[in-house]
Amino acid sequence: MKRIGLTDMNRKPFLYKLRKIAETQQAYDETFHAHQGMEIQYIHAGEGQLILDQRTYRIEPSMLCLFQPFQLHRLRMDIRPHSPYKRSFVVFEPAVFEPYFQSLPNLQAFFRTLCQDHLPKPVIYRLPEEHEIIRTITGLYDHIRPEDPDELRQEKVAHFLITLIRQLLPVLSDSNKADPMPRPAHRVEQIMQWIERSYTKQFRLEALAQELHLSPYHVSHLFKETTGTSLSEYVKARRLRQACMLLTMSELSVAEIGDSIGLENTSYFCKIFKENKGITPHQYRLQWQRPK
Numbered sequence: 001m002k003r004i005g006l007t008d009m010n011r012k013p014f015l016y017k018l019r020k021i022a023e024t025q026q027a028y029d030e031t032f033h034a035h036q037g038m039e040i041q042y043i044h045a046g047e048g049q050l051i052l053d054q055r056t057y058r059i060e061p062s063m064l065c066l067f068q069p070f071q072l073h074r075l076r077m078d079i080r081p082h083s084p085y086k087r088s089f090v091v092f093e094p095a096v097f098e099p100y101f102q103s104l105p106n107l108q109a110f111f112r113t114l115c116q117d118h119l120p121k122p123v124i125y126r127l128p129e130e131h132e133i134i135r136t137i138t139g140l141y142d143h144i145r146p147e148d149p150d151e152l153r154q155e156k157v158a159h160f161l162i163t164l165i166r167q168l169l170p171v172l173s174d175s176n177k178a179d180p181m182p183r184p185a186h187r188v189e190q191i192m193q194w195i196e197r198s199y200t201k202q203f204r205l206e207a208l209a210q211e212l213h214l215s216p217y218h219v220s221h222l223f224k225e226t227t228g229t230s231l232s233e234y235v236k237a238r239r240l241r242q243a244c245m246l247l248t249m250s251e252l253s254v255a256e257i258g259d260s261i262g263l264e265n266t267s268y269f270c271k272i273f274k275e276n277k278g279i280t281p282h283q284y285r286l287q288w289q290r291p292k
Contacts, residue, residue, distance in 0.1 A: 013037070013093035014157045016140055019044060022077070022085040032074045032229055032237040034244070037091040038115045039067040040164070042127070042134055046085035048077035050123065051227055054192035057123050064124040064133065068115060069094065070245045072238055076228050088137050092161060100158035107162065110169050124171060133167045136160070187212065188226045191219065192234070199238045200262050205231065239263065240276055247281055248288045254281045 015037070022028035032051070041064070048059040052073040059075060067073050077085045094115040101108035113119075127134060144156050194208050208231075209216040223231050239261040246257045258269030258281075273281050 013096035013154070014090070015092075016088075016090040016144075018088045018138055018140060020087055020089075022079060025077075025079045028077055028079060028085055030075055030077070032072055032227075032234055034070045034072045034237075034241040035067075035091065036069055036244070036248070037093045038069055039065075039089055039091045040137070041065045041067070041087055041089035042137055044086040044088065044129070045083070046077050046079065046087070047083065048075060048085070050075050051192075052122055054189050054196055056189065056226075060125070062125070062127050062129070064127050066114070066119060066122045066124075068119070068122075070241055072241045074227065074229065088134075090137060090140070090164075092157070096154075097158050097161050100162065101165075104162070107165060107169070111165050114165065114168070114172075119172075121172060127171075133164065133171065136164050136167060187214075188223055191223055191231075195231075195235055195238060199235055199242070200260060202262055203232075203235050236272060236276070240273060243269075243273060243281065244277075244284065247285045254285075257281065 043059060043061055043063040043065070045061050046059060047061075050057040050059050050065065050073065052065075052067070053071065059077065065075075079085050094111070098108065098111060101111050129135075129138075140160065143160065144153060148156065190212060191208065194211060195203075198208075205216045205219065209219045212219060214222075220231055223229075223234070227234070229237075242261050243257050246252055246260065247254075250257075252260065254270065255266045258264065258266050261269075263269040263272075270280055273284070277284060279287070
């Protein structure tokens with residue numbers, strides 16, 4: 001599995017990239033991943049498949065994606081000559097910026113919903129470049145400068161987020177923005193749903209195959225062919241996502257966390273965590289707890 005870069009969002013609570021382009025498949029090698037912050041991504045160009053919360057969505061231009069903190073997802077892009085993947089995105093730590101919404105109770109409630117609650121529509125289709133949401137995102141360079149002092153930068157980001165969240169509120173409430181195309185059920189979604197119910201226990205391919213009335217080979221081949229990721233990689237990513245949440249939000253020991261995600265061998269848990277995150281579970285927890 002490709003290592004997922006670790007960003008300390010307590011020290012850098014806001015990140016953004018505008019019109020970032022991948023023109024070859026080699027330039028974009030994304031795997032299942034999750035991150036600490038809330039991500040809002042706009043697709044300027046490109047086609048592919050998004051896998052999010054055991055569901056699949058088609059990726060197309062003029063699409064806005066909402067990825068909540070620690071939410072496992074993958075954008076599998078089909079990059080070809082004259083068909084690049086071009087996107088703009090912002091990632092922010094909700095806990096840092098929520099205090100700026102205190103004088104706006106209705107907007108604060110929506111901000112919490114956006115970042116914490118189940119979103120029935122995590123993708124929004126057909127938002128043109130001229131839409132106020134997209135103009136707000138792509139206009140970031142006009143307002144936030146790298147040379148800004150930290151305090152001024154954070155105030156500017158807070159103002160940007162208040163504007164963006166206010167613009168998102170009516171759009172997410174508009175049922176006409178939902179994808180009108182019916183999406184047929186897929187076996188892979190059933191596989192991911194089974195993993196969601198079972199990842200805290202020892203993974204047994206035979207049990208999964210038996211429930212779906214397929215052979216183990218067929219299950220493995222189908223999942224890899226559809227998602228571009230092996231079953232073992234997906235299970236590992238799901239377990240590590242849960243481990244990150246528990247390391248930051250609970251007082252469970254590292255051994256208890258490993259046991260709770262189906263990895264009873266603490267040494268093995270620490271080994272795969274460091275291979276994936278670049279630091280140990282204990283270091284990850286300390287980084288989260290480090291005062292700003």
